[in-house]
Amino acid sequence: MKRQLLKRFSKQTPAAQRYLLSRTVESIEESQTIAFTARARELRRTGHDIVSMTAGEPDFPTPAHVRAAAIEAIESGFTRYTAVQGFPDLIDAVIAKFSRENGLHFTPEQIVVTTGAKQALANALLAICNIGDEVLVPAPVWGTYPALIRLAGAVPVIVPSPLQARFRPNIAGLRAAVTSRTRAIVINTPCNPTGVVYTREELEAVAALARECDLLILSDEVYEGMIFDGRTHVSVGSLPGAGDRTVTISGVSKTYAMTGWRIGFLGGPPAIAHAAAKVQSQMTSNANSIAQKAAVAALMGPRDSITTMVSEFQKRRDLAVRSLQSLPELDVVAPEGAMFCFFGVGRLFFGRTTAGAALSSSTDFVEHLLDRQDVALVPGAAFGDDACVRMSFALPSTELQEGLRRITLAVEQLR
């Protein structure tokens, strides 16, 4: 019996064969961003002077009034289970936020508060996918989408938007990828890793495609607060005819510098929200009660700290783009939002070597940066584009300048 089972798993890693690990889990990778961030942290711990430009989290403190609300929650004993979907004040705050900022109008049964936007995505995908369904994902893509789609038993269908097209959503490609098994499309605006902010016209095209092909839309808008140059964020669910097929996902992690608090939320059709809450009720129950209280303060409180943070991010974006664009070997599209530059390094691949080996992938380039200049980025391969790398500019200006100086030196070393 065991031998038969082992045979079934023969294409798996030795550990999977030894412990008969789940094939689904074996089919996904750990988060590459988290892996490279951990590696940079470990190198730093062992005495290396590393500039880490890997993580997508604001380096700003959580605003004081939000911290105070959490302390008050502890002191007043708000430390027990809440309703799975979130406690009523936070549900009301999320409804008010969606109405005020996104033109989305929900009732309480359409909202689920989750442990970060990541759990909202997981809940929604588990709620809607059947085994073998296909889910369209424009690439470059945050690696969590394909992994969560696989964990939900479905198949991610990656549709590339190339650097040459400035990473704009490839609507024709998405349309061509639709089959009778296509269930949904996941979009992300502003986009991690490219910084693309979908225009209203692009979103209308996505909504039209979803309508024509009867698809659901999962719209991840967790970077909605980080938009530059006066652009506006548009929620696809607010477009005519899109509301009843869209699940909108966001949270407080990025906009309010609250990554560690782990509060996200979704709003969508009542049946999907109900199914997502059912998934959550069996996985984790409610999100952290204290963080829920803090999230109410964030969503309903003053917004001056956000304005300050976003204008600082825009200055850093400008600094980063200027510096990277001065290197003719790199292809740099200025990000319109979020906190990353996703730039092309493919022109460095032909005939160059580093440490005696040919440089031929985004991982080679990232290893070169780490080995030669102690600066950590994330390979584009983690986002489905092996000719690019992702650099976070969510770090203090002096550190950012030092990181950019090191990237420049590392590229010059390849000349």
Ligand SMILES: Cc1ncc(COP(=O)(O)O)c(C=O)c1O
């Ligand atoms: C595109 C995208 N969506 C969602 C998340 C997760 O957000 P949260 O911290 O709220 O789980 C991230 C985090 O990096 C992200 O980049």
